[in-house]
Structure formats: structure tokens, C-alpha cells
Amino acid sequence: MSPARARTSRGDIVAAARDMLEDGGLEAVSMAGVAVRVGVRPPSLYKHFRDRNELIGAVATDVALELGRTFEDAVARCGPSPADRVRALATAYRGMALARPRATALLFAAISPDATPSAESQAAAARPILAAADAIVGPAQALAAARVLTAFAHGFTSMEAAGAFRFGGDVEEAYLLGVAVLLAGLERATSGDEVSRP
Amino acid sequence: MSPARARTSRGDIVAAARDMLEDGGLEAVSMAGVAVRVGVRPPSLYKHFRDRNELIGAVATDVALELGRTFEDAVARCGPSPADRVRALATAYRGMALARPRATALLFAAISPDATPSAESQAAAARPILAAADAIVGPAQALAAARVLTAFAHGFTSMEAAGAFRFGGDVEEAYLLGVAVLLAGLERATSGDEVSRP
DNA sequence: ACCTGAACACCGTTCAAGT
């Protein structure tokens, strides 16, 4: 009558799926493959996750939490000015996006509403960016400025990881140019000069 | 002895796959489903495309060509200044990304090297952006500036389509702020003032 | 030259049965 002892756990399964994602892409994360990896049969996984999308969502949450910690570290080590902070966050994001491109891509992949990082994990990753944006443009524009910075960093690194920059040129220089241009524009947006609007 | 007459064509197959992509996402584009749609059995598709990835690549090429035409139209209708052109291109891109999010996402999806738009179609889509960037920052920085603008537009709209902007606020305003900030920063980058660099 | 049915190894998921 002793109930079957758990032979795996949510954490084990997520870790296995994340490894397989980074090795072979999302399509390499099969329930059968994950089951082999954690030493169990495929149906058992459904005792821990409703379906594959929920498992992918748990992986995405794990990635978002790691990104949040990476951001905290970067802020702790960088120079004191708001611009220093933005540059440190941008560099940290690109570092993670290049080191673990498929995990990072999952943050904004939109495969399914279920395969999405949890709201809390997203907030944890967004917080350092919002704080830096606030320090530059003030509270009224902080959200918009954070979105602009995140969009640039995500867009640039996902294009870079996808091999979209094929016309030569220095890719890292273009990234740093983008960060510098955004900083210059954002600082100007809140100084006496008005940013030109359509 | 009369050889079997072709009952479908590459163009038909690509059109069917593109419709199915926009309706149900990439995973809804199955060889079986496409075959039904064009009135043929699945194995016949392999007379027209090496495999599914090559078919997806052909769809991506189709999307890139449409984006190039959309850009040409936008440039033809907009105001005369370089900044007008950049704003028109940015608005045109967002319009397409919101109207056909899954097709647009395919441009930078990086599923497989085969599932990628052809180099020519990518160049056709990039050309109007490069021209506008050249008009603002000059030839030496045109490539880097075009990459920055494209990265922002792609990053922002893909996050928007993925539902990543959940904290409220005016999303369109943030997009226009981003474009304005980039324009201000790029103009300043080539004027007397130096953009601050790390 | 293109189309077809049959077959292969896979996939996610369900379910009744075990402990």
C-alpha cells in the first residue's frame, strides 16, 4: 500500500529541459527526451506539469529569474551614474543572450500564453531596468524609457543570435552605438530641449 | 506514359503555408495540413521542397519581399526629411508586425539556417532602412545606425506581439518615444557634439 | 515529372492498473 515514492521533481525536470533547450533548441525538448534525462517514463511528467507548454513556461520563468540576478550583479559592480547603470545592464543582457541564446529567446518567444515566464519572474527581471530608467528620465517616463531600452537590447541580440547581421561591420560597435544613442536621446528628452516628435 | 501533371506549385504551397502560419502559428504548419490545403498528398510536397524547413524558409522569403514593398510604399508617401522617412519606416514596420505578427516574427526566428529568408529578400527589406540611415548619419555609420533602428523596431514589436508589455501605460507612445529618442541621438551623434561613449 | 499508398520512427497525451 506504500504510495510510489517521487523519483523526480519539478526542479529536476526544469533543469533537464533547460539543458536540452540550450543544446538543441525548443524542438529538441520532447517529453520523451526529458523523461529519459530524469529517469522516468513520459506519462509521469504529467504528474508535475499539465502539459509541455507549462513545462516550457517553467523553463522561461527560470531564465527570467536568472536574468534578474544577473542584472542585480551588474548593477552592484558598475559605476555610480545612471548612464553607467544602463550600460552595465545592456552589456549584461547581451552577455547572457550570446552565452545562452535559446534560453534568452524564450523570454519573448510567445509560443503560447502558458509557455511564458511568470509575472513575478518578469517583474524581477524588469525591476533593475525600471530603476535605471527612472534615474535618467524620472518617474513619469520611466516605464516608456525602460520599454525602449529593453526593446533595443532584446531586438539587437535576438537578431545577432539569429545571424541577421550578415553585411559585415562591427556588431559590438553597433550595439554600443545604439546604447549611447539611446542614452543621449533619453537625457535630451528630459532636459530643456524637446525631442522632436512627429 | 504521360507523366503526371503538376497539381500544385511552389507558389501555391507557400501561400497555403503562410495562411496557416498566420492562423495557427508555426506548429500549425504541418506537411499534412498544407497538403490537404493544396489538394495533394504529403509526399508530393517533397517534389517541391526538400523538407519542412525549406518550405518555412520560402515563406520567410515571401514575408521579407512583402516588407520590402511595404517600405517602398511608405517612403513614397512620406514627408521629405530623413527623419520623416525613418518615422514612416518605423510606423510601417509596426503596422505589419501587428497585422501579421507570426509572419513578421518569422523574419528573425532562427529556427534553422534553412528556415531563413533568402539573402536577396533580406537585402530588399533592408535597403530602404539603409538609405534613410545614410541620409541621417552618413555612409560611415549608416550600417550601424540601420542595425540600431531595425533592432529597436523588431524588438519592440515582437515584445508587443508577445504580450510582454503588461504593466499598463501607452504602448504606442513608448514606441514613438523610442523612434524620437533614436533620431535625436543619431542626429547628435554626427553633429559637433560627441555622443558619450563608455 | 509529378503523384500516390504504405511504411518508418517519432511525437504529445490519456488512462486504467500497479505500488
Added chain:
DNA sequence: ACCTGAACACCGTTCAAGT
């Protein structure tokens, strides 16, 4: 309470056989 084998409807792809 979790694990299992068997089964379901699907998937991409290959191949020999048709016309």
C-alpha cells in the same frame, strides 16, 4: 501520491510503384 505499459491520433520523411 506518483509511476508504469499500452494505446490514441498525430508528425516528418522515405521509397517503391503508378501514370
